[in-house]
Ligand code: NAD
């Protein structure tokens with residue numbers, strides 16, 4: 436048995452996937468890439484495979500896999516396609532660690548496969564946890580998986596928690612003397628923009644995040660602050676707390692990545708550059724520390740460090756998601772699905788920026804919300820919400 440840590444990267448060609456590969460490259464003696472999986476970007480996947488020679492490369496569809504197979508015919512990389520193949524590599528016996536960094540609901544089944552195989556799961560794909568909440572967390576416990584949050588805020592919160600609570604959240608945050616979780620967010624590119632001009636913002640304005648470089652979907656979610664709403668739901672599940680225990684704080688500089696407040700008055704914050712390689716390195720090495728290629732903050736050069744409350748008129752999607760969190764699983768699965776369709780329509784210039792909220796709110800209002808007790812029921816709720824969102828979009832156009 437090799438002593439090296441064998442890693443699978445789901446969503447390898449994306450922003451998080453590439454940052455993960457960067458951190459692994461800096462720590463080659465400890466980590467090996469066992470398999471890479473991605474959607475349809477064959478050119479990027481080809482170059483990653485030629486450079487990092489994983490044992491497996493998995494593409495979303497047959498067509499992309501065929502092109503990749505052709506491009507890699509002189510290598511030993513085994514090329515596969517489809518969701519089941521992604522689940523298989525994520526659950527493979529030789530694998531220790533799975534980076535879950537596919538965007539959206541497409542990440543659910545491969546991530547659950549890694550959980551069910553008891554892997555160390557580095558969770559960037561927040562949508563899968565938002566969709567499946569209780570079921571996801573129950574599987575983590577039942578199969579003895581180690582779940583490490585990669586989303587920078589949740590990684591920060593995790594770092595600020597007592598070790599006993601990191602390992603077992605059963606008794607809840609209050610048992611650990613924690614009084615509140617402070618979830619920070621930058622407010623995105625439209626923090627100070629005149630509200631009257633929001634309906635006409637362009638795609639390129641919406642994806643231009645002031646501090647972070649990320650994939651398109653999460654960039655739009657940051658502009659609407661639906662991202663913070665999804666993170667609010669994500670935090671509830673990860674840290675076994677209620678919506679009342681979580682407070683959203685706007686911190687435009689993105690240097691504090693989140694905080695934990697204790698009942699004695701202490702507040703512990705995690706700080707660093709807005710660079711995802713820090714949480715990725717933390718997850719890979721936990722409980723040790725490795726080089727991430729990230730410089731520490733230079734406090735002498737920080738001019739401003741500010742905090743405000745979120746304005747729900749500016750960010751109605753945040754309020755919608757927080758309400759859904761209180762309402763329950765069916766509501767959170769529904770807004771997650773509606774939002775994926777609405778953001779895709781915005782990116783395709785079929786609807787305006789403010790229509791994203793209209794679609795999300797209308798789909799939630801029209802949906803039947805019953806308890807979801809299996810992956811099948813979750814997927815059915817997700818499919819129903821997507822259908823309603825598409826109807827709503829065609830009416831708006
Ligand atoms: P991205 O768009 O840059 O990359 C997405 C990856 O998923 C790509 O590799 C793409 O090929 C793959 N993919 C898309 N559809 C797929 C499918 N059907 N099957 C298999 N693979 C598919 O996105 P990103 O910014 O890297 O974000 C990935 C996830 O991490 C998202 O859930 C996001 O919310 C989360 N996240 C990202 C950041 C960040 O800084 N980028 C921070 C926190 C959380």
Ligand code: MG
Nearest residue numbers: 586587588666
């Ligand atoms: Mg985040």
